Amino acid sequence: MIHDFENVLVASGISKFFPGAIALDKVDFTLRKGEVHALLGENGAGKSTLIKCMTGAYRRDGGSLTLDDSDIDPSDTLAAQRLGIGTVYQEVNLLPNLSVAENLFLGRQPRRFGIVDVRSMNRQARELLAQYGLMIDVTAQLDRFSVAVQQVIAIARAVDLSGKVLILDEPTASLDTQEVAMLFRIIRNLKERGLGIVFITHFLEQVYEISDRITVLRNGRLVGTRDTAELPRQGLIAMMLGRELAHAEEAAKERSTEAGAVKYRFEAYGKRGKVKPFDLEIRVGEVVGVAGLLGSGRTETAELLFGIETADSGKAEIDGKPVALNSPRAAIRQGFGFCPEDRKTDGIIGDLSIRENIALALQARRGWARPLSRSEQNALADQYIKALDIRTTDREKPIRLLSGGNQQKAILARWLATNPDFLILDEPTRGIDVGAHAEIIRLIEELCAKGMSLVVISSELEELVAYSSRVIVLRDREHIASLSGNSITASGIVDAIAAAEKKTEDA
Amino acid sequence: MSSSLKALAIRLAPQLIALVVILSLNFIMFPQFFNIVVQNDRLYGSLIDVLNRGAPVALLAIGMTLVIATKGIDLSVGAVIAICGAVAASSIVSGNSLAYTLVVTLAVGLLCGVWNGFLVAILNIQPIIATLVLMVAGRGIAQLITEGVIMTFNDPGLIFFGSGSFAYLPMPVVIWLLVGAIVILLVRRTALGMLVEAVGINRRASTLSGVRTPVLLMAVYMLSALCAAIAGIIVAADIKGADANNAGLWLELDAILAVVVGGNSLLGGRFSILGSLIGAMIIQAVNTGILLSGFPPEFNLIIKAIIILVILIIQSPALQSAAAFFSRKPAESAGMRVEQPK
Numbered sequence: 001m002i003h004d005f006e007n008v009l010v011a012s013g014i015s016k017f018f019p020g021a022i023a024l025d026k027v028d029f030t031l032r033k034g035e036v037h038a039l040l041g042e043n044g045a046g047k048s049t050l051i052k053c054m055t056g057a058y059r060r061d062g063g064s065l066t067l068d069d070s071d072i073d074p075s076d077t078l079a080a081q082r083l084g085i086g087t088v089y090q091e092v093n094l095l096p097n098l099s100v101a102e103n104l105f106l107g108r109q110p111r112r113f114g115i116v117d118v119r120s121m122n123r124q125a126r127e128l129l130a131q132y133g134l135m136i137d138v139t140a141q142l143d144r145f146s147v148a149v150q151q152v153i154a155i156a157r158a159v160d161l162s163g164k165v166l167i168l169d170e171p172t173a174s175l176d177t178q179e180v181a182m183l184f185r186i187i188r189n190l191k192e193r194g195l196g197i198v199f200i201t202h203f204l205e206q207v208y209e210i211s212d213r214i215t216v217l218r219n220g221r222l223v224g225t226r227d228t229a230e231l232p233r234q235g236l237i238a239m240m241l242g243r244e245l246a247h248a249e250e251a252a253k254e255r256s257t258e259a260g261a262v263k264y265r266f267e268a269y270g271k272r273g274k275v276k277p278f279d280l281e282i283r284v285g286e287v288v289g290v291a292g293l294l295g296s297g298r299t300e301t302a303e304l305l306f307g308i309e310t311a312d313s314g315k316a317e318i319d320g321k322p323v324a325l326n327s328p329r330a331a332i333r334q335g336f337g338f339c340p341e342d343r344k345t346d347g348i349i350g351d352l353s354i355r356e357n358i359a360l361a362l363q364a365r366r367g368w369a370r371p372l373s374r375s376e377q378n379a380l381a382d383q384y385i386k387a388l389d390i391r392t393t394d395r396e397k398p399i400r401l402l403s404g405g406n407q408q409k410a411i412l413a414r415w416l417a418t419n420p421d422f423l424i425l426d427e428p429t430r431g432i433d434v435g436a437h438a439e440i441i442r443l444i445e446e447l448c449a450k451g452m453s454l455v456v457i458s459s460e461l462e463e464l465v466a467y468s469s470r471v472i473v474l475r476d477r478e479h480i481a482s483l484s485g486n487s488i489t490a491s492g493i494v495d496a497i498a499a500a501e502k503k504t505e506d507a
Numbered sequence: 508m509s510s511s512l513k514a515l516a517i518r519l520a521p522q523l524i525a526l527v528v529i530l531s532l533n534f535i536m537f538p539q540f541f542n543i544v545v546q547n548d549r550l551y552g553s554l555i556d557v558l559n560r561g562a563p564v565a566l567l568a569i570g571m572t573l574v575i576a577t578k579g580i581d582l583s584v585g586a587v588i589a590i591c592g593a594v595a596a597s598s599i600v601s602g603n604s605l606a607y608t609l610v611v612t613l614a615v616g617l618l619c620g621v622w623n624g625f626l627v628a629i630l631n632i633q634p635i636i637a638t639l640v641l642m643v644a645g646r647g648i649a650q651l652i653t654e655g656v657i658m659t660f661n662d663p664g665l666i667f668f669g670s671g672s673f674a675y676l677p678m679p680v681v682i683w684l685l686v687g688a689i690v691i692l693l694v695r696r697t698a699l700g701m702l703v704e705a706v707g708i709n710r711r712a713s714t715l716s717g718v719r720t721p722v723l724l725m726a727v728y729m730l731s732a733l734c735a736a737i738a739g740i741i742v743a744a745d746i747k748g749a750d751a752n753n754a755g756l757w758l759e760l761d762a763i764l765a766v767v768v769g770g771n772s773l774l775g776g777r778f779s780i781l782g783s784l785i786g787a788m789i790i791q792a793v794n795t796g797i798l799l800s801g802f803p804p805e806f807n808l809i810i811k812a813i814i815i816l817v818i819l820i821i822q823s824p825a826l827q828s829a830a831a832f833f834s835r836k837p838a839e840s841a842g843m844r845v846e847q848p849k
Binding site for chain 1: 701
């Protein structure tokens with residue numbers, strides 16, 4: 001299939017730093033002519049950062065980029081386009097109120113005597129789209145066509161403009177099966193023409209259907225590049241979720257079985273369109289891990305437990321008594337706490353000080369009329385800054401100036417200050433540096449030992465293996481497996497996810 | 508305590524400097540500007556006039572500051588002034604007691620706030636649109652109440668709120684100082700201030716932390732309308748009548764301006780009511796100054812716009828960061844200060 005191994009785009013040692021975080025850490029990526037190269041990784045793995053560094057949307061902080069053996073440093077997406085790197089995004093970035101032909105030739109319309117030559121433009125547009133098997137009225141307004149057709153038009157424009165490298169960022173996210181088939185025909189066609197195609201998706205079936213090679217990123221680092229044919233599905237999931245399996249196996253350690261009585265019981269709990277009904281029991285002093293790929297319903301499960309989404313089926317019980325968890329406030333009243341996955345939008349109050357951020361949940365529970373005095377707030381902040389080792393010059397610093405790990409600790413402190421019985425942590429270690437990572441894991445174990453019940457969602461399998469007494473595995477918004485005792489291993493979790501993958505494929 | 512006083516002084520320095528500059532300009536144009544005399548147990552003078560004439564905008568600015576702190580805006584306050592002036596006038600004209608009239612007027616004001624709060628907090632309509640509804644409808648409602656005429660009254664009790672005096676100060680000044688002090692104490696001595704700021708900076712994160720955002724938003728719009736109702740009473744009492752068409756006309760814009768000149772961000776979050784009150788006085792000092800200087804009236808609005816533009820440019824983030832750059836100490840420029848707010 002692969003014509004030759006001539007590289008078209010070579011990125012080596014690409015690094016990108018954001019304040020407080022390393023988004024890309026010396027990542028290598030090579031794209032050959034005439035191949036479809038899948039770029040995979042969970043949220044925050046660095047896929048889009050890498051793409052943006054290659055298309056000039058970001059300036060890289062380190063590493064080199066060569067296109068056809070010559071160094072390039074595109075200053076913006078336009079420059080990258082001119083060099084030959086075209087990008088098509090999930091949400092089509094064309095102009096819906098212009099005609100198809102105008103969209104194809106925007107900024108480079110054929111001219112006659114200085115005036116746009118509409119007839120020639122329409123003719124060229126028809127010819128261009130005919131190459132893609134698309135016979136449509138090019139004078140019609142773009143938004144009259146389906147997303148799939150718009151996608152093809154965007155591809156046609158990008159290829160016509162650039163013609164060496166085509167980057168497709170989740171092009172199939174909103175397409176149905178037939179549309180995907182049509183898109184894949186076009187992609188194969190372009191491949192034959194010698195284009196290098198980068199394909200980003202989180203549908204693994206599609207990866208196996210279309211791609212020649214796979215590169216996996218995790219936490220801003222390169223996990224590896226493999227030929228698709230030689231990488232079994234299990235191996236791929238393992239690459240995406242955890243380090244080498246053999247390495248993780250040893251972490252399956254002796255588990256304490258001294259967890260107390262069942263305290264929280266959810267029966268047939270679910271919400272249509274979010275998570276299918278599930279049963280979940282959580283004991284006093286245990287950590288229940290939640291594993292699954294992106295979009296499997298992990299976060300939705302957490303939002304249901306914390307009352308952000310209201311369940312439309314099933315019931316929740318605490319100590320055998322039914323409770324209604326229909327708002328975060330109701331959940332907090334029951335002693336719940338929730339550290340969300342997206343710290344920036346759901347967690348921190350950026351402009352408020354660390355002190356105020358830590359005091360917020362406790363203050364909200366007490367109500368506005370019973371303020372925590374300044375000295376109480378100071379004591380609270382100082383206590384947790386010390387206990388959780390939040391690195392800051394002082395407690396009055398706006399929290400947005402802290403690094404990701406320290407922000408996470410401050411959010412954790414916000415909940416610990418309310419003295420909760422039950423904590424839900426959604427990706428507590430995402431996007432934070434290695435040191436803070438280890439501290440947060442240690443903290444989870446400490447809290448559990450003190451008798452708190454925790455539900456921890458994580459993409460890091462070894463992490464889950466290390467602290468969970470049970471692991472719930474999710475797939476397609478459904479709780480499909482529950483591992484406990486010695487069956488909690490990284491490979492066990494991967495098997496559970498992959499088994500479900502196969503099952504749906506056979507169906 | 509002295510450190511928080513110092514922080515306050517730093518926060519309000521630009522506003523205080525602007526106020527001093529405007530007042531000095533007034534003094535240059537009109538040397539008697541600072542003269543104050545006592546007549547009939549009441550202070551008179553241009554300075555007192557600034558405080559007195561600025562009362563409606565100062566009152567509106569108190570409520571507007573909190574609304575803006577929640578990332579909202581309340582365009583309806585001018586119309587609420589008209590409605591409440593009309594309610595007060597028609598109530599007193601139909602022979603109700605003063606106490607009854609005041610209670611009904613403030614209750615109608617609160618009702619306006621409940622309406623705005625309902626649209627913003629419960630229906631999640633964008634504040635600018637939600638309050639635009641009442642801004643447009645409000646004058647119509649006021650006209651219905653006054654039956655299309657300027658409804659005059661001569662109840663001395665009600666008129667007292669416009670032209671009476673207490674402890675040598677005109678009543679409007681006493682009222683806005685009092686309301687300002689009460690609201691400042693209310694938000695800073697309780698947790699309201701912090702919760703309002705939290706909601707304004709990140710509503711979703713606040714809700715997830717257990718803050719009752721809808722209740723808080725509702726309360727803020729109610730307070731804003733209540734302030735407008737009080738201003739409505741003062742405006743009506745001042746002219747001894749309710750003018751549904753002109754009472755409080757465009758005052759919502761002056762109130763927003765006062766909040767911004769007071770150094771508060773329209774993006775919500777951190778707020779200073781004291782800053783807004785100084786802002787209201789700056790605006791009134793400009794108005795009074797132009798009036799006293801004897802410029803042709805058609806220049807007034809243009810001069811006002813220019814002066815405010817200068818104040819806003821001085822406060823603009825671009826100029827502030829440039830100022831910070833040039834006032835850096837050598838040690839800092841040598842790389843000591845790494846962290847810069849984004």
